[in-house]
Amino acid sequence: MTSLQSQYRARRVYEVTPVASGAVALRLSDQVVELGKKEYDWFTKAAAWLPSVRGVADLCRELEMDEAKLPRFLTALEKTGLLYRTDKVPESVTGIEFHARFNAVLNSWLTEAFAHPFWDRMMSGRGSKRLFTGWLIELYHYTKNANRHMPLSCASAHEKQIKLLRAKHYAEEWNHYHYFMKALKALGFTEPQIADSVPLPMSLALSNFMRQAARQDILAYSICSAVLEGTTVDRRTYNPYYEKAVEIYGVPKEAVAPIYAHLDLDIQYQHSDLFLDILKHVDTISAERASVILDYGHQLVEHIWMWTENIEKYYDKESNPVPRRPFNLNLD
Amino acid sequence: MSAVDLPVLKRSAQVSRKNGSVVIRHLRDEITLDGAAAELFGKMQPLLDGKTEIDRIAQNLNEKAPRLRALAEQMSKVGVLSFMNAPAGELMSGTDFYKLHKEHCAFWLEDVYRQPLWEQITSGKASRAQVIGFAFEKYHYIEGAYEHMGIAAANATPEMMPHLARHFIEEYRHGDIYRKGLRSLFPDDVVLRAQPLPSTRALINYLSETAARSSFAYYAGNELLQLTENTGDDKAGNAVNEFYDAMRKHYPWTDKLIDSFIEHTHADQKLGHEDAFLLMCKSVPPLTRAEVDDALNVARSMAEHLLLFMEGIDIFYANFPTVPRLPCDLRSE
Numbered sequence: 120m121t122s123l124q125s126q127y128r129a130r131r132v133y134e135v136t137p138v139a140s141g142a143v144a145l146r147l148s149d150q151v152v153e154l155g156k157k158e159y160d161w162f163t164k165a166a167a168w169l170p171s172v173r174g175v176a177d178l179c180r181e182l183e184m185d186e187a188k189l190p191r192f193l194t195a196l197e198k199t200g201l202l203y204r205t206d207k208v209p210e211s212v213t214g215i216e217f218h219a220r221f222n223a224v225l226n227s228w229l230t231e232a233f234a235h236p237f238w239d240r241m242m243s244g245r246g247s248k249r250l251f252t253g254w255l256i257e258l259y260h261y262t263k264n265a266n267r268h269m270p271l272s273c274a275s276a277h278e279k280q281i282k283l284l285r286a287k288h289y290a291e292e293w294n295h296y297h298y299f300m301k302a303l304k305a306l307g308f309t310e311p312q313i314a315d316s317v318p319l320p321m322s323l324a325l326s327n328f329m330r331q332a333a334r335q336d337i338l339a340y341s342i343c344s345a346v347l348e349g350t351t352v353d354r355r356t357y358n359p360y361y362e363k364a365v366e367i368y369g370v371p372k373e374a375v376a377p378i379y380a381h382l383d384l385d386i387q388y389q390h391s392d393l394f395l396d397i398l399k400h401v402d403t404i405s406a407e408r409a410s411v412i413l414d415y416g417h418q419l420v421e422h423i424w425m426w427t428e429n430i431e432k433y434y435d436k437e438s439n440p441v442p443r444r445p446f447n448l449n450l451d
Numbered sequence: 452m453s454a455v456d457l458p459v460l461k462r463s464a465q466v467s468r469k470n471g472s473v474v475i476r477h478l479r480d481e482i483t484l485d486g487a488a489a490e491l492f493g494k495m496q497p498l499l500d501g502k503t504e505i506d507r508i509a510q511n512l513n514e515k516a517p518r519l520r521a522l523a524e525q526m527s528k529v530g531v532l533s534f535m536n537a538p539a540g541e542l543m544s545g546t547d548f549y550k551l552h553k554e555h556c557a558f559w560l561e562d563v564y565r566q567p568l569w570e571q572i573t574s575g576k577a578s579r580a581q582v583i584g585f586a587f588e589k590y591h592y593i594e595g596a597y598e599h600m601g602i603a604a605a606n607a608t609p610e611m612m613p614h615l616a617r618h619f620i621e622e623y624r625h626g627d628i629y630r631k632g633l634r635s636l637f638p639d640d641v642v643l644r645a646q647p648l649p650s651t652r653a654l655i656n657y658l659s660e661t662a663a664r665s666s667f668a669y670y671a672g673n674e675l676l677q678l679t680e681n682t683g684d685d686k687a688g689n690a691v692n693e694f695y696d697a698m699r700k701h702y703p704w705t706d707k708l709i710d711s712f713i714e715h716t717h718a719d720q721k722l723g724h725e726d727a728f729l730l731m732c733k734s735v736p737p738l739t740r741a742e743v744d745d746a747l748n749v750a751r752s753m754a755e756h757l758l759l760f761m762e763g764i765d766i767f768y769a770n771f772p773t774v775p776r777l778p779c780d781l782r783s784e
Contacts (some may be wrong), residue, residue: 133784320755413783
């Protein structure tokens with residue numbers, strides 16, 4: 120790795136949208152950068168080169184650029200905001216500063232989490248009642264599995280104030296899966312059918328990932344929890360989905376009412392403020408720890424995307440059993 | 452009430468009819484019933500629900516019970532039907548479980564081998580991100596041995612401990628073989644800090660969680676993964692070689708990566724791990740019905756996780772082609 124390569128890193132680009140005459144708009148968390156066709160090509164090549172073992176000559180050959188011009192080109196990319204200098208990453212931040220950074224990227228993260236085509240499909244009428252039902256069953260498992268990670272986070276927290284906040288959160292949430300059971304009963308399932316069913320691998324993966332976070336770092340766990348809470352703060356984002364499910368797919372209103380009740384309760388508890396409340400008790404976070412925490416947060420976002428993929432793929436196939444039953448030697 | 456009173460057609464059995472014959476598929480087996488047997492099965496099928504006694508079925512169909520029982524017993528022998536009132540307390544030997552496990556795993560793995568990414572790579576249709584992603588995720592998956600094999604050894608039952616300890620000790624450095632391949636394209640620090648896909652993390656975490664609660668179920672799951680490794684069998688070996696040859700042809704820059712894949716395959720072959728599970732099965736006490744169901748549930752779920760692992764590489768890298776997946780920092784997001 121050359122010194123230039125260790126000096127720069129590319130920022131995360133959340134979306135690339137074509138604009139006029141081959142140009143593209145690159146959406147970062149805090150701005151949109153427009154590049155011409157040629158410049159975009161250069162940027163993608165430079166971004167791929169930065170974390171590689173290829174030398175300067177190799178990149179310059181690819182860009183058809185004089186080697187002497189490369190530092191200027193990278194500086195220009197830094198000015199656009201697409202690259203940043205690694206020596207400008209702060210060595211530490213306070214808990215409150217960290218929260219401000221998290222808050223600044225949360226919307227981009229949530230947009231990424233819900234960018235899966237499943238949502239468009241469901242909203243445009245190309246989905247089905249079966250897909251809605253499958254998604255609800257997996258949501259039941261995900262909510263019930265809070266009992267696998269929330270108490271573990273309390274057990275792994277060390278500071279009294281943070282332990283208390285995490286335990287209070289658990290006390291308020293542990294039995295919310297009943298809302299989803301109620302919704303599923305309205306769809307015609309019996310309680311044992313749902314309670315004894317097997318979650319999809321990605322539903323299980325979500326709670327396993329939360330358990331991993333809980334064991335590693337209470338702030339890593341708390342950022343994941345904050346991302347999840349971030350998905351339920353605004354009724355305007357989820358109401359249309361349920362309304363469409365009733366309107367297009369004939370989902371009974373009784374199956375949707377418990378979900379609204381659950382979401383309203385979440386808002387009432389103001390769980391979206393919990394991460395800030397926790398971070399107020401953290402004086403300083405080193406750059407290394409911040410990296411781990413942010414990784415957990417962003418990977419949770421990716422888990423949500425992949426969870427949606429897993430749900431769509433499984434429940435789309437008519438021959439797959441709903442709900443999923445555990446292995447039974449007599450029957451399998 | 453005899454042990455054959457409540458017959459149930461396995462829910463995983465697929466029944467089809469052609470020219471008066473009935474074909475029943477279960478796992479990788481297929482049986483065909485012709486003539487009178489096919490006709491009798493056709494009449495019995497709706498009542499093979501595990502709740503209706505053979506005598507009652509005979510009454511309903513106006514047939515002789517011994518005739519129905521004979522057909523049901525034959526179908527039970529080939530595994531497409533079972534009896535719900537078989538004694539629940541009956542234990543299964545480890546070696547019987549081994550056979551059962553192998554049979555089911557071979558079937559469950561079919562979906563993994565059918566996953567389109569294999570063909571996309573051999574035909575050159577896979578993108579650069581998918582191909583490099585494939586190498587990275589394999590690295591993460593093998594490197595994950597530190598987690599799940601370590602947890603398994605630390606939580607092992609007395610019978611399983613020597614096997615799980617040996618397995619961990621023999622495999623914990625295998626991730627470095629893949630790492631060596633990746634270092635032909637990326638600095639070591641980048642490889643070490645790269646983040647796995649959620650689907651790869653799901654596979655490792657599922658193994659780790661199972662390892663913490665049941666040694667035997669854990670290895671029943673891990674064995675499914677071992678079955679996908681080339682164990683020296685000529686047919687499987689040729690398929691693997693063809694895959695790597697095609698990969699080299701379409702993606703010449705993966706040369707050193709493929710060398711590392713092959714080196715890992717050879718390292719696995721030398722260890723003779725294809726017998727490990729059989730040895731474990733021989734050393735565990737007979738298994739209860741609940742233990743059998745649990746271990747097979749884990750193996751089935753492992754097949755689903757392995758499919759998810761492949762789908763993750765295929766679909767995730769197609770939608771989010773940034774590779775390597777660098778860790779976040781205070782400026783990156």
